[in-house]
Amino acid sequence: METQKIVYNDKVVRQFIAASVVFGVVAMLVGATIALQMALWQTNLPPWLTFGRLRPLHTNAAIFAFVGNMLFAGVYHSTQRLLKVRLASDALSALHFWGWQAIIAAAAITLPLGLSQGKEYAELIWPIDLAVAVIWVVFAINFFWTLAKRNERHLYVAIWFYIATIVTITVLYVVNNLAIPVSLTQSYPVFAGVQDALVQWWYGHNAVAFFLTTPILGIMYYYLPKAAKRPVFSYRLSIVHFWGLVFLYIWAGPHHLLNSALPEWAQTLGMTFSLMLWAPSWGGMLNGLLTLRGAWDRLRQDPVLKFFAAGVTFYGMATFEGPLLSIRSVNALAHYTDWIIGHTHGGALGWNGFMAAGMFYWLVPKLYGTKLHSRGAANLHFYLGTVGILVYMVAMWSSGITQGLMWQAEAEGGGILYSFTETIDAIRPMYWARLVGGTMFLVGFCIQAWNLAMTIKGKQPVESSVDVVVEEKPEEATVKEIVLSKPVIATFVGCVLLGGVAIANAIVSVVLVVAATAVAVGATLAMQAAKGKREGPNWHRLLEGKTLIFTVFVTVAVLIGGAAELIPTILIGAHQRTTSAMRPYTALELHGRDVYIAEGCYVCHSQMIRPFTWENARYPGGVSSADDSVWDHPFQWGSKRTGPDLARESAMNRGPVWHYNHMLDPRSTSEGSIMPAYPHLRTQRVAFDLTRQKLSVMRMLGVPYAEAQVTGGEDDARAQAASIAGALASEVERRGPPDGTDVPLAESDLVALIAYLERLGRNESAWRGRDAEEGRTEVASNE
Amino acid sequence: MSDVRRTDEIQGEILHEYDGIEEADNRLPNWWLATFYGAILFGVGYWFYYHEFQVEPTTSEAYAAAAAASTEADVAEESELLALVGDASAITSGRETFATTCAACHGDRGQGVIGPNLTDGAWLHGGDPVSIYSAIRNGITSDRARIAGSAGMPGWGGQLGETRTRAVTAFLLSIRDTNEQGGRDAEGDAYAPAGAAEATEAAEQTDATEETEPAEETEPAGEGEEAEPEAGGADEAEAAEGDTEATGEQDEAAPDEG
Missing domain, CATH: 1.10.760.10 (Cytochrome c-like domain)
Known part of the structure; x- marks a missing residue:
């Protein structure tokens, strides 16, 4: 047995945090600008600074620059410690950081210039898309190489979520951006109409899922128990809600296309899977909140725990609202209105914004071996942010429901009661309220930037290390034992039976569903019975020791939903294109x-x-x-x-x-x-x-x-x-x-x-x- | 790091530990399980209800059925429209709707701005009550507008509903031939409300320059309007072209030459 000293690479972590804070300010400043443009159209400054061009800049900056840099910081920092190993390559880490910032700079220039692919959150033009793909692969190589060198056999739940993030975003980003270039700055996507809509929202929805949710859940699983100094509530809940999220999320994309020209079967899948997502999402919230058991009293003093508790609560609210909005009839009212904008900001500001704040306030002092400059300022940030989000969300709820109802209102004697501009007049006060709420959040965020800057002012970065015992351990299980096991076989049989519903008639379908349920119940009972008898780790524990099989299983779970919805729709589309009487554009x-x-x-x-x-x-x-x-x-x-x-x-x-x-x-x-x-x-x-x-x-x-x-x-x-x-x-x-x-x-x-x-x-x-x-x-x- | 055996007083038995983070293994709350299983049951039930056994029609099926049932539902008779002219409340309602919906193009008094003067007795798309009604209800398509040399107009029937569409028609019938001062010059052809509909139609057919809508069997005649021959030609060219032809150019070319 020899002991080895591992020095962590925290330079890249510090860089990503700094970038996240800077771009967070930028993203929210652009957000406040476009909120003002909604309230006061005169503040549009064509050609470069109109709402139509700045809104993509706002969304892309918030998602990819603010949250992107934050999640890279969290992933790199926590992964090294959870696996007791330094990042595999300093060069790849640096390339990842600088490449990502170059992409952000390119986006910030091209979007106001009107260079856009015309798909939401996928506006970046094809050369930038290629760069994103390359840098993402750099991230993936760096991450999985680090996993391969790890000094810890089992992967903690945070790592599971990081794996799901990397695998799924790769698939989504590539497929949604498949396009043929027209010029250096323009391209046409390979899919059209209904097919493009489904691909786009399969991407759009799951960008939210696997860029804004799963990596942040991983971050929650590391930083929340660290800050609370309390044990995580439930390992088995981690397993259930992880696989539930990864498998179910992918199916829910069509809830963005309810009551549209998308085939109804796909709409139904989008709605029902969204409802099924409710519990797995709340599983994450529960594991976060219940980990705080025994630490609730410390919320009064500790701004970090305040942010985490509120962030997880906002996550719970947003993941309840999401399934609610996915119900066809609710969606008929809410779709196209500001309610959706309120929903997204509950997630973006409340969940992403607050989890980022909690992580930054906890981590930055540690990276510089000091204490947070001002606890009072952090508390002020918290209260400004919380009230800001609530003002924002309430304004958008009332605006959305008001306008949705006005659109539907029928006049006495038939016809509609309100012209479109009358519905705009009605919600204009809400646009001002939204601006107030958003500005409060921005001010809070700026206080955070100042607080963090003051914290590290004059301080030197601290080198952090750990001593690990390097020893050869025998393999716990063979690949065969893990793959050809009861859970895998039962899941496979169950999925095949349920898949049969797609082609069987109604009566046979009932039989198939009953059979699948019987398999699920039978397998569960069999595993429960075996539990008491067998010594040693259970099946999932063995899986946690096998990176490759784990990654393959995640990939399969993610691909099933996408394939089930996309492939039939694309095939139908190919047929429709040969029979359509629609004339192409001149x-x-x-x-x-x-x-x-x-x-x-x-x-x-x-x-x-x-x-x-x-x-x-x-x-x-x-x-x-x-x-x-x-x-x-x-x-x-x-x-x-x-x-x-x-x-x-x-x-x-x-x-x-x-x-x-x-x-x-x-x-x-x-x-x-x-x-x-x-x-x-x-x-x-x-x-x-x-x-x-x-x-x-x-x-x-x-x-x-x-x-x-x-x-x-x-x-x-x-x-x-x-x-x-x-x-x-x-x-x-x-x-x-x-x-x-x-x-x-x-x-x-x-x-x-x-x-x-x-x-x-x-x-x-x-x-x-x-x-x-x-x-x-x-x-x-x-x- | 490794499997540890410790019991936390609140979280219970600790299974694992990673970088100082302990992991307990509490069982899942029953209400949470009920939510999960309940949502799955609902999803399966919903699928079978709408897609397998089709107990009720889906949203788009229900809409299509309702739309098919309401087709041909509301078409006004001339006598109904003329009767409304004497109905003071209908005229008031029509005037209010006109002020909010029509005045932007036709002027606050109907004297015409972008759209034609509605008080001068001349009509581009027919001055009989049913033609006025159908112009309000269905609009004037760009093709019809081109033939008449006018601007197009949205169809307001959906937005206004049947009652208000008829009320606006009645209001227009009440202000025709009032010749508002400062109005737009007369466009189209004079229409004399000469009583019965039969007489009107007879007049239409003998009048070579009549611009009311042509009947289904009479193709748009070439006479009486400069733009018409070209427009007619474009129409035919379009009809003859295959699905893949992009014909916008010809479409737009007609008024230019006219």
């Missing part, structure tokens, strides 16, 4: 669509009219079908209606003049609108040099353009632009020429956008200029 409409994406129109406008009478009354032309977006690479269904739905914009018969005036001065056509003006679209040139490339990429993706349409695309686009400019000529004259531009109207992005908006929602009958309603009217008037 070359100019495609340009206009890219303008729509670049300006981030989708963050405020949905393109998905749901099957409710009040929706169809407000948005005439029929509810949305899967066919409407069949050629949409990417889909633009959106998730929020700060402005009206645009799926059937063409059915509003507004004409180019209306759109021209509306884009240059929204309030000239829509009194009470809070949309920013887009004067730069008039002076920005259409990228006609890319027309052919855009069309040919679309063609490569299976959009049915003829060869001649691709080669003649630029001429077609110019001709259509000239015709729209012609229709606008008298109005342009009336308004007077725009200042200081030599860009002809027919070459401006504005005309391309008008072409796209005038096309939105046209179906085959609309093209023939004779929709069913008109036909009815003609018959009626002849009677």
Whole structure:
């Protein structure tokens, strides 16, 4: 037996913490800015600083810069100590840190420039996506290499969550960003319409799950018992809620697409799995809160425990609200409203923000061998933050429920009671309240940044080490013993039986479910019976000693849900594309669509009219079908209606003049609108040099353009632009020429956008200029 | 680090220890288990209820059925609309709706701004009560607008509902031919409310420049409107084109030439 001294690499931990604090301030500052822009549209500063471009910057900064850097710090710090080993490679650690900061810098430049993929939380353009993938792989190698060198046989529950994070984010990020480049800064995703929507929300939902939740749960499992100096409540609860979360979370993505054109079976899976997620999520909360048993009295003095207790409580609230919002009928009210914004911020500020604060206040003094500069300031941060979150959430709840109910309100004698702008007027006070709440949280966060800076001021980093006994231990179990075991076989048989429900008829399905239940109950009883007889560690304990098998099992658990939902939907989509009568976009409409994406129109406008009478009354032309977006690479269904739905914009018969005036001065056509003006679209040139490339990429993706349409695309686009400019000529004259531009109207992005908006929602009958309603009217008037 | 045997007075037996973190093994609370199993049962039940046995229609199925049932439901008769003109409460309601919904384009008195003057007795899309009603209810599509040389208009039937749509129609019938001062110039063709609908239609058919909606069997005639031949041509070209043709250019080209 020899003893070895292990010196931990805490440099990278300190770096990630500093970056997280700095980018946390930035992310929240941008958040407060866009909150102000909602309350006061005049604070939009086109072209670079409009809500449409800043909102992606806010979400990406909060998720990937603030929480990303925080979780890397926590993972690297706790993993070394839980495994009694230094990070495998200092070089990879440094590459990880600097690479990630370079990605953030690139995002901060490109997003305000309007360079975007047009998918929420996946806006970063393809070269940055590639960089993210590379740096993530660097992280993965560094992490698993560290695991391989560990001086601790068994993996603690925190490590399980880190493994799930790394594996799942890799899969999600790669699949959702599969795209064909058009230029250095633009690409079209390989999926379209319904398929792209499902892939996007499989990613979007699970980015929340595996970037904002699982790594933070791992961090909770390390830092909360450390700070509380209390034993973790329950090992078996860790096992149940870990596997429950990892397996169930992936299925829940479609709850973002309830009542949409997504096939109903997938919607049902999204809803029911979200409900099943409630208990496993609360398992994490329980294990956090009940670990504090015996330490509750210390909450009064210790700001760290305050933040952890509140953070875990907010996690419990958010994971109760999530399943609630996933119920179809609740979602019908809440979807597209601010309620969802309140929900996400309960998680982001309450869970992520407070867990980060608890970790920073506990860890930073230790990394510098000192005490926290000011406990009072940390307490002030806590109270400002808590009240701020509550103000924010209550404002968004009332705003969301108010607007949701107003959208549905039916007038006496039929029709709808409130115009869209009336619903905006009603919630404007809530936008100011939200700004107040968010600003309080930001001020608290800035106090934290000051407090941490004062803590380390003049202090030297402390080198931390541990002495470990290096000894060869015999293997506990072989791979075969772990894989060919009762739990694995029972789970496999149960899953196969349940999978049969997808293809069997109703009666057979009942039999299959009963059989699967019998297998589950039987296996549980068998394992309970064996428990008393057998000596030595149980099956899961053996698994915890085997990194590779553990990782494989996590991967399989994660892939099942994604495959079950994505593969059938993609196959259906492939068939639909061969039978669809939907015409592809003209070359100019495609340009206009890219303008729509670049300006981030989708963050405020949905393109998905749901099957409710009040929706169809407000948005005439029929509810949305899967066919409407069949050629949409990417889909633009959106998730929020700060402005009206645009799926059937063409059915509003507004004409180019209306759109021209509306884009240059929204309030000239829509009194009470809070949309920013887009004067730069008039002076920005259409990228006609890319027309052919855009069309040919679309063609490569299976959009049915003829060869001649691709080669003649630029001429077609110019001709259509000239015709729209012609229709606008008298109005342009009336308004007077725009200042200081030599860009002809027919070459401006504005005309391309008008072409796209005038096309939105046209179906085959609309093209023939004779929709069913008109036909009815003609018959009626002849009677 | 290793398996340890110690008992904490609150958390009970300690199973493991990692870097000083002890791990107890309390059993799962019953209410938590009930929530978990309950949600799974509910999920299975929901699936069988809606998808396997289809006891009730899903949201979109229910909507489709309701929409099919309500098709053709509300189409106003001329006599009903004319009767409403004498109904003071309908006129008041129509005036209020007009002020909030229509005035932005047609002026506060109906004198016309972006949209045409509604008080001058000339009509682009037909001046008989049912044509006015259907224009409000269903809107004026860009194709129809192009033929008439007008702007398009959203269909308001869904937003206003049947009662208010009829009330606005009645209000418009009450202000036609009042020739508001300072209004937009007359567009379209004069319509004389000459009594019965039959007489109106007869007049329409003899009047070569009549711009009311063509009947199903009569194709838009080429005469009387400059933009019409081109527009008609574009229509035909579109109809002849395959699904894969992108025809926006031709679509938009017509008014330009007109």
